[in-house]
Amino acid sequence: MGIMLLLMRLSTSNQFTLISEKLALFSTLSYKSCNQYSISSKCKAEIDRVTRIINDHPFPDQPLQPTLLHHVPSIVLSATFVENVLGRLFAAHSNGLKALEFFKFSLHHSQFSPSSDAFEKTLHILTRMRYFDKAWELMIDMRQRHPSVLTLKSMSIMLSRIAKFQSYEQTLDAFKKMETDIFVGRKFDTGEFNVLLRAFCTQREMKEARSVFQKLHTRFSPNTKTLNILLLGFKESGDITAMELFYHEMIRRGFKPNSATYNIRIDAYCKKRCFGDGLRLFEEMERAQCFPTVETITTLIHGAGLVRNTQKARQLFEEIPRRDLKPDTGVYNALMSTLIRSRDMKSAIELMDDMEEKHIEHDSVTYHTIFLGMMRSAGNEDVCKIYNKMVDSNFVPKTRTVVMLMKFFCENHLLDLGLHLWTYLVEKGYCPHSHALDLLVTALCSRGRLQEAFECSRQMLVRGRQMSEAVYRMLERFLLQSNETEKLEELNKMINKLQCELDRCSYHQQIPVEDCEIPQLHHATSNLETRMQRRYNLE
Template sequence: MLLWMRRKGSNQISCLPQKFSSLVTIAGKSSNQSNLSIETNSSINKIIRIINDHPFPDQPLQPTLLQCIPPAPVLSNTFVENVLGRLFAAHSNGLKALEFFKCYLNHSQFCPSSDAFEKTLHILARMRYFEKAWELMEEIQQRHPSLLTLKSMSILLSKIAKFQSFEDTLEAFQKMENDVFVGRKFGTDEFNVLLRAFCTQRQMKEARSVFLKMHSRFPPNTKTMNILLLGFRESGDVTAVELFYHEMVRRGFKPNSITYNIRIDAYCKKGCFGDGVRLLEEMEQVNCLPTLETITTLIHGAGVVRNPIKARQLFDEIPLRNLHSDTGTYNALMSSLVRSKDVKSAVALMDEMEEKHIEHDSMTYQIMFSGLMRSNGIEGVCELYHKMVERNFVPQTRTVVMLMKFFCGNRQLDLGLNFWNYLVEKGYCPHGHALDLLVTGLCSLGRVQEAFECSKQVLERGRHISEPVSRMLERFLLQRGEMDKLSTLNQMIKKLQDILPPSVGHAVGSSASIEEN
């Protein structure tokens, strides 16, 4: 039996990246929107606003969409993928996203892409609408079975593993094999998806159980071992990583660049940067060429130990290795500089990215806002915030909540409200945590009308507001004798709960946790 199966240590993973295939969480993914024409972007923005502003559930959405969606060839797969990507990033109502996808499915001359289907499935699964997700899977199986991919399987299994039981996840895997992926012989690739679902949800005990139970049916490969190795890395136990690595080698699996990247990252996260560099040298000695991800991991590791000189040296060596710096490597160096309190150099690096036409992503802004908040205070944050708005960039939820917390905590409620309106105008339905912060700040200053309007906007877009927010508004509206507004609010909450119950596992009206993917 493998050594890792006998270990008595913790079975939980402390923190896993949102995309399991990415070993460096600071490496963001660029948006496709920058490659679209101005006219297409304008059409996308229009559709997003129509979907989010539609009075849900008072009126059906599809008739409105049929009147407003652009004709072919404008309504291409790329167009649909970008709309769904925006709806996902904006935490829009999942059933609205489903209606948009079905409208395209039923009324377009094109076969939908697997990416569009996967985005829709992800939106539903993230909101825990598993019944709708299964219905969509079964409809696609009947109409476009070629769209059923390992990625779609991974999306649904990962969310079931997160929100439901171990037994439910195994049953879901069996259902996919027997009823959904009909005619497909399940093998090691599908087994890896199942293992990955448990590992990404910090369920190493379950992953071990599945491996023991099913590895004789699905012979493991190097990817299987890397998935499990990554799980041990995220447990924060470097010794466990090394024990499993040596067991992996002993059993005949040849380490690849991903294997080394995982080990390097394990050492870097624990502040053992020297060991990470040693593994880089070992890679080169065994003719396993370092990848851009390897160097990015080490740059980030140099930042962990506050060594910006080494981080810069590694960054400057990238062209010498016949590699090309991307947004992720710039983010890594920027993070190293911020950790060393050299925010000025980090700002210069952001300008350099712009000069070289390397895209800023949400992580770029997250790093810079975090650094500016600790050093330059409100002035530096405001300057970058206004630049971000001028560039029409909408950050991911984590950055949205961080900015809203900063604005409200520094009594800059006008900036917080300005940011809220900017997000809404861009077609986003800001996350519940951002609403909680803004409503609390506004009510504390007696700006109850504005707090009421923001909450009403969320409900109109088919999203629940949290119980603390509803109680706070109830208290302040009662104090002001505004019974008509209180009645309107209660009616909207009740109607939404009747038509769209809160996701399974949530208290009525409570906000979901911050989740980017």
């Protein structure tokens, strides 16, 4: 019933027979600004409108600045507005050069000074796509015009991406350049040292992190945050022995562990399915007067799920109010994951309903977890029911969920729903990831729906994102077989022009999957650096 209802809706709007290029002006997508203040409905609609204008602007055929001047009045360019548009562009996988142009536009036409958050988002978008030269230029420009936006977080964004894509020596050179050329007049201390260590730890490069620690710990006095950053690096690399050896070495040096220290060690044991050891550390934590946090309970519930101990997971969950803690989305996600591992889908759905009743929002992990469980144990109807619910709530899932859904639709003869998902994302102002395009175009071509495959590919290119070589070759073959040489020429022209622009601006050759990995299911956020900052307060 759920599939038929959704397909009837699609048929009525003719969305799956021809992908529409006309974008809606407004949406009811609900989200908050980076400073956590609520935004008015009118402001949300304006943010959505400007985001779509930027994301759908043909790149690099036309300059973006005149379009912004025509469509974006300077009166709306508040700091919060700029932050939210850039946040949407980041989540939408927009071309980094477009985001940079919007940020520059806001500098010249806003009555407000740029915020650190807006600058950091722009920097993150640029470095994610490896536009390191542009990122350095932007940092130098901010040093000269708005030095107050240069923060430890902006340094961390830059160094973490350099550590990921470049060498150990280049990362150290970048740190030195930060000290001598960017943060001029600022005395580098433990905070900056921690940022450098975090850059290697986020990439699980613990040999390099050890080397940096040995070289520089005499110059910069390590603190408890230093200890936690390195412990987290060892944990994420899966080396519990090295983590524990380092922990005890630090204790001998006089460092006192805090709740974040215990959370990291508990998480390490839980992920290795040593749940008993995790509980032992939990009890030790309480004896040491390091009071557990919601993150501690979340970690233990996830650990209980890994060893299929649903009873203990529920017990830990029910203890949260008695500990004067407030349950959040993360802890609900952890229990939901535990229930799904035990194939108790009914209870998992009830938990999702309980979140709604208590006004605890569903996030991308919530939807990813429930979709994954349903795909393994339920039928197509149930998956489509939750998908329909997600769309009705105007929720836009993250890339890994989009790819998982697209694969499910394409492999289960639900290609029209795959097209609906693509159109839904485009109309929300998002540029779907190349993995999703690969799956959709392959399925469309195999079923003879060449026009729609071409249109999806063209939409990706118009938005300044390249398609993969494998899918291009497949589409080329089908277009030639169908004597659609004009369409092939159009694609070739767009690809060549876009690649020339990307090569001119990018440090390395563009790689379709460089800006988003597709990790496995986890109860916390999928990005390691974000986990470090949010869960362990390592900013």
